[in-house]
Amino acid sequence: MKLLFASDLDQTLIYSRRSMGSEVEEDELKEVERVEGKPQSFMTEKSQAALWSLGESTVFLPVTTRTQAQYERVTGIYEGEEPPQFAVTSNGAVILENGVPIREWSDRIRKQCVSRKTIIQELMPEVERHFSEDWVLRVREADDWFVYLIIDRERFPEENLGFYTETFRKIGWEMSLQGRKLYLMPESITKAGAMEYVKERIQADYVIAAGDSLLDRCLLESADVGILPAHGEAARSDIPMPEHIEITEKQGIKAGEEILERLAEVSCQFDK
Ligand SMILES: [Mg+2]
Incomplete structure (x- = not known):
């Protein structure tokens, strides 16, 4: 066993x-x-x-x-x-x-991400559209697989987290907030x-x-x-x-x- x-x-x-x-x-x-x-x-x-x-x-x-x-x-x-x-x-x-x-x-x-269009190039315009606020300090890419934002937790509108989660899930990205990092992860x-x-x-x-x-x-x-x-x-x-x-x-x-x-x-x- x-x-x-x-x-x-x-x-x-x-x-x-x-x-x-x-x-x-x-x-x-x-x-x-x-x-x-x-x-x-x-x-x-x-x-x-x-x-x-x-x-x-x-x-x-x-x-x-x-x-x-x-x-x-x-x-x-x-x-x-x-x-x-x-x-x-x-x-x-x-x-x-x-x-x-x-x-x-x-x-x-990689094939799954490409066929579901959950690749970083497709995501970035959406990130810029929703997250232009002053709480995003840096945007980091992890070996071309996913993205995480370094954020200012003090300024981050916690009350919008549910809305952001839903918005990105609709286009195939899961969201996770861990300390100062906000992850966007392809569903695959x-x-x-x-x-x-x-x-x-x-x-x-x-x-x-x-x-x-x-x-x-x-x-x-x-x-x-x-x-x-x-x-x-x-x-x-x-x-x-x-x-x-x-x-x-x-x-x-x-x-x-x-x-x-x-x-x-x-x-x-x-x-x-
Ligand atoms: Mg952990």
Whole structure:
């Protein structure tokens, strides 16, 4: 029997100083990512130890919206030199196998995006039409797959979020607001789709998924057990929650610990 642990990284397993919350002591922290020489993301020592010592029957699959290059900076989620065999990056547009993107998978996603006209060139005029306001600080493209806006949260008209979400969904783009980033994601690029591919490849019998944002919703829905950190965008949304999705009691970096404790409970049954 094989258990697949498909998990988002940022604000699920790893945390920046801004997002970790106040319940953690400095000496509990382990640095897991460095950007331009500075520590950027952390786990607690307890979480890291749990993640490094998963049972033999458990396969860890990082499933992140980070691009491949951004993902490769996160070296503290595995022990030693060997990253997980598979990783999902760019929100599901890319699957890495031993560090190399699976061409056939990304080609398939690209074809879907082109045929549904959900490509960045088609999106940009709409972004300019709706988001000309002063709260958009920068517009970033992620490896030609999707777009995210760096926004000024103070000035962002939160009350219009529902309207924006509906407007962009009509033209095939899903929206997710995470801190200062507002993501616009083609409907064909999903974490669930990529996870299903890996599940099939490794012949997993059971899936536990974790993730904090609306982009993780589909991943949790297609798992056998889904875990939502209580602090996340998805836990706060009013979309009804299926029964197999649990919400953590703790928030911030301690929610990460709770997820890995829950995983350990299930995973030890698979090793019996
Ligand atoms: Mg996240």
